[in-house]
Amino acid sequence: MKEQKKRSILKAATWRITASLDTFIIAWIITGDWKIGGSIAGIEVMTKIFFYYFHERIWNIIKWGKKK
Secondary structure (H helix, E strand, O other): OOOHHHHHHHHHHHHHHHHHHHHHHHHHHHHHHHHHHHHHHHHHHHHHHHHHHHHHHHHOOOOOOOOO
């Protein structure tokens, strides 16, 4: 079966929400301040999108594990 683009987009969005919620909860527990936890999670959203893009571009260059 081939995955539809809509499914991939929804999976990416729900993963981003889950991962950011995880960061928020951890930061809140560590700092004891939900506002700081929210700030850290907010910054994390932007940095992870940026790093993920370059991570994917680098893996796209690597030939290992690809079939023609």
